Amino acid sequence: MSTPQYSLIGTRPPRHDGADKVTGRALYGADLKMSGLLHGSILRSPHAHARILSIDTSKAAAHPDCRGIVTAADFPATPERIVDLGEGETPLSYIRGNMLASGKVLYEGHAVAAVAATSAQAAAEIAKLIEMKYEPLPCVLTAPAAMAPGAPLLHPDLRCKEFGQPTTAPSNVADHFRQVMGNSEEGFAQADIVIEREFTTSTVHQGYIEPHTATALWNNDGRLLIWCATQGSFVVRDSVACMLDLPVSRVRVTPMEIGGGFGGKVPVYVEPVAALLSQKTGHPVKITMTRREVLEGSGPTPGSFIRVKIGAKKDGTLVAAQAYLAYEAGAYPGAMVSPAATCVFAAYDIPNQTIDGYDVVVNKPSTAPYRAPGATNAAFATETVLDEIAETLKLDPLDLRIRNAAKEGTRRADGAKFRRIGCLEVLETMKAHPHYSAPLGEPSHAAAQRGRGVAVGFWMNAGLPSSCTLNVHADGSVGLIEGSTDIGGSRTSIAMQAAEVLGLQSEDMRPSVVDTDTIGYTGVTGGSRTTFATGWAAHDAAQDVVRQMKERAARLWQVEEVQFANGVFTGGEHKLTFKQLAARVGEIGAPVVGRASVNPRGAGGSFAGVIVDVEVDMETGKTSIIRFTSVQDAGKAIHPSYVEGQMQGGSVQGIGWALNEEYFMSAEGRMMNASFLDYRMPTALDVPMIDTAIVEVPNPVHPYGVRGVGEANIVAPPAAIANAIHAATGHRMRHLPMNPPSVMAAILRG
Amino acid sequence: MKSFDYAAPRTLDEALSLVAQNPQAQVLAGGTDLLVQLKNGRRETDLVIDLKRIAELKTIAFDPKKGLTVGAAVPCAQLCAHADLRQHYPSLAEVAGLIGGTAIQGRASLGGNLCNAAPSADSVPLMIALAAQARVAGPQGIRDVPVEDFCVAPGKNLLAPGEFLVNIFFPIPAAGFHAQYLRFTPRNEMDIAVVGVGVSTRVENGKITAARIALASVAPTPLFVKEAGDSLIGQAPTPEAIAQAASLAQAAAKPISDMRAPADYRRHLCGVLTRRALTAALAQ
Numbered sequence A: 001m002s003t004p005q006y007s008l009i010g011t012r013p014p015r016h017d018g019a020d021k022v023t024g025r026a027l028y029g030a031d032l033k034m035s036g037l038l039h040g041s042i043l044r045s046p047h048a049h050a051r052i053l054s055i056d057t058s059k060a061a062a063h064p065d066c067r068g069i070v071t072a073a074d075f076p077a078t079p080e081r082i083v084d085l086g087e088g089e090t091p092l093s094y095i096r097g098n099m100l101a102s103g104k105v106l107y108e109g110h111a112v113a114a115v116a117a118t119s120a121q122a123a124a125e126i127a128k129l130i131e132m133k134y135e136p137l138p139c140v141l142t143a144p145a146a147m148a149p150g151a152p153l154l155h156p157d158l159r160c161k162e163f164g165q166p167t168t169a170p171s172n173v174a175d176h177f178r179q180v181m182g183n184s185e186e187g188f189a190q191a192d193i194v195i196e197r198e199f200t201t202s203t204v205h206q207g208y209i210e211p212h213t214a215t216a217l218w219n220n221d222g223r224l225l226i227w228c229a230t231q232g233s234f235v236v237r238d239s240v241a242c243m244l245d246l247p248v249s250r251v252r253v254t255p256m257e258i259g260g261g262f263g264g265k266v267p268v269y270v271e272p273v274a275a276l277l278s279q280k281t282g283h284p285v286k287i288t289m290t291r292r293e294v295l296e297g298s299g300p301t302p303g304s305f306i307r308v309k310i311g312a313k314k315d316g317t318l319v320a321a322q323a324y325l326a327y328e329a330g331a332y333p334g335a336m337v338s339p340a341a342t343c344v345f346a347a348y349d350i351p352n353q354t355i356d357g358y359d360v361v362v363n364k365p366s367t368a369p370y371r372a373p374g375a376t377n378a379a380f381a382t383e384t385v386l387d388e389i390a391e392t393l394k395l396d397p398l399d400l401r402i403r404n405a406a407k408e409g410t411r412r413a414d415g416a417k418f419r420r421i422g423c424l425e426v427l428e429t430m431k432a433h434p435h436y437s438a439p440l441g442e443p444s445h446a447a448a449q450r451g452r453g454v455a456v457g458f459w460m461n462a463g464l465p466s467s468c469t470l471n472v473h474a475d476g477s478v479g480l481i482e483g484s485t486d487i488g489g490s491r492t493s494i495a496m497q498a499a500e501v502l503g504l505q506s507e508d509m510r511p512s513v514v515d516t517d518t519i520g521y522t523g524v525t526g527g528s529r530t531t532f533a534t535g536w537a538a539h540d541a542a543q544d545v546v547r548q549m550k551e552r553a554a555r556l557w558q559v560e561e562v563q564f565a566n567g568v569f570t571g572g573e574h575k576l577t578f579k580q581l582a583a584r585v586g587e588i589g590a591p592v593v594g595r596a597s598v599n600p601r602g603a604g605g606s607f608a609g610v611i612v613d614v615e616v617d618m619e620t621g622k623t624s625i626i627r628f629t630s631v632q633d634a635g636k637a638i639h640p641s642y643v644e645g646q647m648q649g650g651s652v653q654g655i656g657w658a659l660n661e662e663y664f665m666s667a668e669g670r671m672m673n674a675s676f677l678d679y680r681m682p683t684a685l686d687v688p689m690i691d692t693a694i695v696e697v698p699n700p701v702h703p704y705g706v707r708g709v710g711e712a713n714i715v716a717p718p719a720a721i722a723n724a725i726h727a728a729t730g731h732r733m734r735h736l737p738m739n740p741p742s743v744m745a746a747i748l749r750g
Numbered sequence B: 001m002k003s004f005d006y007a008a009p010r011t012l013d014e015a016l017s018l019v020a021q022n023p024q025a026q027v028l029a030g031g032t033d034l035l036v037q038l039k040n041g042r043r044e045t046d047l048v049i050d051l052k053r054i055a056e057l058k059t060i061a062f063d064p065k066k067g068l069t070v071g072a073a074v075p076c077a078q079l080c081a082h083a084d085l086r087q088h089y090p091s092l093a094e095v096a097g098l099i100g101g102t103a104i105q106g107r108a109s110l111g112g113n114l115c116n117a118a119p120s121a122d123s124v125p126l127m128i129a130l131a132a133q134a135r136v137a138g139p140q141g142i143r144d145v146p147v148e149d150f151c152v153a154p155g156k157n158l159l160a161p162g163e164f165l166v167n168i169f170f171p172i173p174a175a176g177f178h179a180q181y182l183r184f185t186p187r188n189e190m191d192i193a194v195v196g197v198g199v200s201t202r203v204e205n206g207k208i209t210a211a212r213i214a215l216a217s218v219a220p221t222p223l224f225v226k227e228a229g230d231s232l233i234g235q236a237p238t239p240e241a242i243a244q245a246a247s248l249a250q251a252a253a254k255p256i257s258d259m260r261a262p263a264d265y266r267r268h269l270c271g272v273l274t275r276r277a278l279t280a281a282l283a284q
C-alpha cells in the first residue's frame, strides 16, 4: 500500500484553544457566574453501608441563608424501569440512587441530600444541619469478600445473571459470563509449561485536576439548562432527562472547558441534583465538588482479583490460556469486566481460551470508566505471567511476544476477528528501539539495583455517532461546529482533518464545541473515539463543502465541470483558490454550509508497548523510574504532538497506578487518604521524560487511517514496571500498587 | 469554613495582649498549615492573629560567637538564601529547602513547623539534633525551651494560653560538627515523611565526642533518642558503631500503621535512615 501524501495531516500546528488556556481566559464550569446564582452543597454518608432511618431537614431549612433542600424523595414518582444510557441496562432506581441515596447508603461519600444557599460556604455549613439517622450495616470491600457465602448484600433485589440467564438467589454478583474458544483443558495438556498466578489490584481514581461542577437553571419556560464539565454533553442530556422523567428536548447541556476526565467525567453526579435544587428554588444553582467529594463520591476504577493461567510449548508457542476476572463494580453493577475479558489475551494468538468474568458490587463508590477500563488490571496479570514463561524458557520476552502476536485474522475469545492491526509492528519497534539494547547504567548508590521490563497492552476503541457542521466565511476561514468536548487537543486534530480536504491551514479553521441544541448527536469524548469519529465527520463535512463550492464555481464560470486539487478550483481556463472563491460565494448564491454525521464501525483497536528501566532501593523498597519508552500504533498520527501527549499522559497515569495510587480503606470502609496529599499520584519529579515512538499501521476503514490513541497507552505500564522490578530484585510483584512497603516486604521475605 | 476576624499586631507587646485577651484565637505565621486546617474543618476560630508584622519574629540574627537566632515567622525561602546560615548550618538550609515547594517556602516558617507539632514535621528532628532552643513569650515573660520538649502530642505543643513562640536559637557549631536530615517519602516531593531522621555528630581526633539523633513520624511527637546518640560517644566512627546507634534508634521508635505506611515498615526505615544519616554526617 502506498502512503498517501498529506500537506497538513502529520504536522504540528498550534492548538486553537491554546492562548485562552495558557492565559487563564478559558471558561471552565466553576467560572460560570449568573445573576441570582445559588450555590449547592451535598450531604454525604459517613458510613460505607447503612440503612437510612430518617432525614430531618427542619433545622437546615430554618437557616436564614437556606433556599432549598432536596433528597431522593424529590425525584418525580416514576415506576421502576430498565434504562440503557450507553453503559448497559440498569434499573432506573440504581441510576437515581447514585445521585441521591434512598433507603440505604452503599458507600462512604454516598450523597443523601443537598442544600441550595446564598453562598457556597453557607451551603456547606447548612448541609451539616441536616440530621441523619442511620443503622450501620456490615460492609464488603473486595470482590472475593463480596462473593463469599453469607456476605452482606448490597442490593436485596440483585440476582446474578449467569451465562446470560437470570438466577434466583440474592447475590452481590451482578453478572457472571464465560467466553470460550477451542478447548483450554486440551490446550494445557499439550503445553510443556503451564504457569498460573493470582493477582489483586486496588481501586484507583482517574485523578483529573478539575472537580466535577455543574450549574442548572430550571427555566420558567420549563426548559432545563445545564452548564457542566463533562466528556459528553449528550450523555448528560440523556441521563438527566431519564432521571428527571423529561423528554430530551426539554434539556439543553452546554459543555464548558474541561480539566481532565479520563473516563471519570462520562457519568453524571451533580447535574441532576443541581437541577432538582433549581426546580425547587427557581434560581440557577451551581454545585462544585471538593477534592474529598471527588475521591469519595465520584467513580474510581475497579479494584480486582484476577487469576491467569497460560500454557506454552518449549519453543514459546502459546497453546492455552485461562482467566478468572472478578472486578469490583462499587455500589452498583457495571465493573467493566467485559472489556477486561476482551483485552486480557488480545495481543496474542492463543487457540484455546476460557475467560470467566464476574461483575461484583462492593461498598465503595460506583466505578466509572478510566482510560481503557478493565484492561490495565488484566494486562498486569497476563503480561507478568508471560514474563515468567519467557524467563523459564530462557526466551527474550519480546521474542516470546513477537512469536505469538495477534495479526489480521486472529480470533479473540469474544468471537471477534481482528482486521489489520499493529500489534506485531509495535513489538518489532520495541525490539529495534535503542532503549531495548541500551546498557542499564550504574545504580546511583550501593543499595540500589536496576532492571528492565517490557509489556504490551490493547484497547479496542469505540465508534459511536459524531456530527460536524462547517460554515464557510467570506474571508476563506471556516467555522467548525462540533459536540466533542476537547480534552487533549481534539479541536485541532478534528479541524486539521477538514482543513486537509479544503487545502487550508489549521489556522484557517475556527472550531467551536457547542451545546446539545446546536449540533447533531455526538457521543462522548471517550473510547479514544474523538479524533477517529468526529474527525471523520469533519472530513466528510469538508467534502460536502467542496461539493457545494464546486457547484458555486461552475455557476460563476458557466462551466460544466470544476476540479478541486491542492486548495485550488479549476474549470476550463478559470482558476480560484479556496479563499478567493469563498470571497465570491455571496455574489453567486447561498452561503456554503457543509455538514456530515457518522456512526462508524471498525474503530480499529490500538496496541501500545512499554520498555521501562527501574532502580529499586533494596533497603527501602522504593522504585524509581529511570527510563521509560512508550510505543503505540496510532494508525495515522493527525497531530503527532497530541498523540505523544496521550502516550505520555497514559504512561504517567500507569506509573502512578503501578507504584503508589490506591484507595486506602479502613475495615469500616472509609477512604483514609481522600486528598491529593495522601492519594499519591506521581508529580513531575517522580517521572523521567517519557520517550515516545509512534507506529503507523493505518486503520483501513478511516479516511486518514486513524486509530484512537487515548487509552491503550495506560495498559502496559504496571505490568512492565512489575517485570522491571523482578529483573532488578528477583521478586515477582502480584499486587498493585507496588509501593515501597510491599516491595520491601518482598525483599525481606527473600 | 467559618468566617473569622483578622488582626495583625506590629509589636510583641501588642501581640501579647491580643493573644492573652483571645485565648481561642489562632496565631498565624505562613499559614501553610493553619489555613489548610481551617479550610478543611480540622480547626475553627473566630480570630486569626497574624504574627508576620512583628520585627522580632521576622529577623535572622547571626552572632559568630554565640549562634543563630531565627524569628519564628521567617519563611523558609529566606533561610535558604541567608549566607551565614548556609555556611554554618548547611543542614538547616537544606531542610528549609525540603519543606513543600517554592511557593510554600515563600510562606512556611520553622516556627510554624514546630508549633504545628506534627510528628512528621521535617525541620524538628534536625532542630533537635542541632540542640536548638525555642524562645517563648507570654504573660509571665520570656522562657527558653529545648526543642525536644516543645511538642507534647500530635498537633499539641507546650505553649500555655497567652504564650507564643518568638524565635529559635541554634548554638554555634563546634569544629568537627556535622548534621544531616534524611526523610523517606514514597513520592519524591509533596509527600509527608514516612520516617525522618535528624542527626548531628562531632568528631575530635578520630573519636565521636558528641551525637544527637531524633526521629520524625514514628511516635506521637518528634522523638529525641538520647541513648542512640550517647552510644556513639567515645567511639571511632565505624560501621559497627553506626549500626549499633541505628538499632537503638529503631528500637526507640513506636510507629503506628496508617494510610501512609505500616508500622513494621516505618520501624525498618528508622534503622536504614539513621544509618544513612550518620554515615553521611560522619563522612563530611
Ligand SMILES: Cc1cc2nc3c(=O)[nH]c(=O)nc-3n(C[C@H](O)[C@H](O)[C@H](O)COP(=O)(O)OP(=O)(O)OC[C@H]3O[C@@H](n4cnc5c(N)ncnc54)[C@H](O)[C@@H]3O)c2cc1C
Pocket (backbone or CB within 6 Å): B026, B027, B028, B029, B030, B031, B032, B033, B034, B035, B036, B051, B072, B073, B098, B099, B100, B101, B104, B107, B108, B109, B110, B111, B112, B113, B114, B115, B116, B120, B121, B122, B123, B159, B163, B164, B165, B166, B190, B191
Ligand atoms: C503543599 C504543602 C507542602 C508541605 N510540605 C511540607 C514538608 O515537606 N515538610 C513539612 O514538615 N511540612 C510541610 N508542609 C506543612 C507546612 O508547610 C509546614 O509545617 C510549615 O513549616 C508551617 O509553617 P507556617 O509558617 O506556614 O505555619 P502556620 O500555618 O502559620 O502555623 C502552623 C501552626 O503553628 C501555630 N503557630 C505559628 N506560628 C506560631 C508562633 N509564633 N507561636 C505559636 N504558635 C504558632 C499556628 O497557630 C498553627 O497552629 C506542607 C504544607 C503544604 C500546604
